[in-house]
Amino acid sequence: MKMYFLMPFLTLLAIPVSAAKMTMPSDAPKSYETECASCHMAYPPGLLGQKNWQNIMSGLNKHFGTDASLDAKTQAEITQWLIKNAATREKYAAFAPENRITKTAWFIRKHDEVGADVWKRAGVKSPANCSACHADAAKGDFEEDRVRIPAK
Ligand code: HEC
Numbered sequence: 001m002k003m004y005f006l007m008p009f010l011t012l013l014a015i016p017v018s019a020a021k022m023t024m025p026s027d028a029p030k031s032y033e034t035e036c037a038s039c040h041m042a043y044p045p046g047l048l049g050q051k052n053w054q055n056i057m058s059g060l061n062k063h064f065g066t067d068a069s070l071d072a073k074t075q076a077e078i079t080q081w082l083i084k085n086a087a088t089r090e091k092y093a094a095f096a097p098e099n100r101i102t103k104t105a106w107f108i109r110k111h112d113e114v115g116a117d118v119w120k121r122a123g124v125k126s127p128a129n130c131s132a133c134h135a136d137a138a139k140g141d142f143e144e145d146r147v148r149i150p151a152k
């Protein structure tokens with residue numbers, strides 16, 4: 001079943017890619033760490049395209065069920081930096097449903113071996129919690145051989 005569902009994506013994504021590194025740019029404004037890594041890790045900007053970052057930054061008052069509003073200056077600073085460093089390669093820049101990295105076709109495909117029960121483990125909590133399994137996710141390191149899935 002799953003394969004049939006993924007077929008169209010696989011065709012679209014038949015470009016060879018090394019997904020392992022979406023490096024965190026070294027010029028991240030301090031505000032990105034203080035404002036965007038308090039509830040979850042600081043997602044490297046290369047994980048989403050421009051339009052998605054724009055949507056996220058213009059809807060912070062209704063941010064995935066929470067209020068993550070910022071003052072105008074900080075909001076502009078972070079937005080500018082995210083857009084400058086957003087994904088450019090087609091696969092990663094493609095519009096992400098719900099502005100979620102975890103709803104992109106590439107994310108779903110890369111994680112198709114992770115069972116539904118695994119995502120719910122206490123040590124994982126959510127697919128958005130990248131660093132639960134990718135220890136250096138905040139640096140943009142998603143290398144396959146360094147993946148460690150919490151046992152519970
Ligand atoms: C008050 C807490 C809070 C703050 C502050 C916050 N977020 Fe979030 N964010 C959340 C929650 C909650 C989710 C949903 C997490 C989940 O599904 O497990 C989320 C999800 C996300 C996602 C989608 C993750 C996925 O599922 O792919 C992105 C991208 C994101 N946040 C970016 C940001 C950015 C950029 C900032 C800073 C401007 C920020 N967040 C600040 C609470 C916050």
Ligand code: HEC
Binds near residue numbers: 101118131144145149
């Ligand atoms: C429950 C653990 C878990 C979580 C949470 C998780 N991943 Fe993964 N990730 C994996 C596994 C397992 C693989 C596949 C490794 C393999 O193919 O051997 C993987 C593969 C990847 C790959 C492909 C690596 C490569 O070399 O091809 C990327 C990119 C990736 N994950 C990004 C993310 C991002 C971004 C997040 C958070 C939004 C995330 N992952 C959350 C377990 C996880």
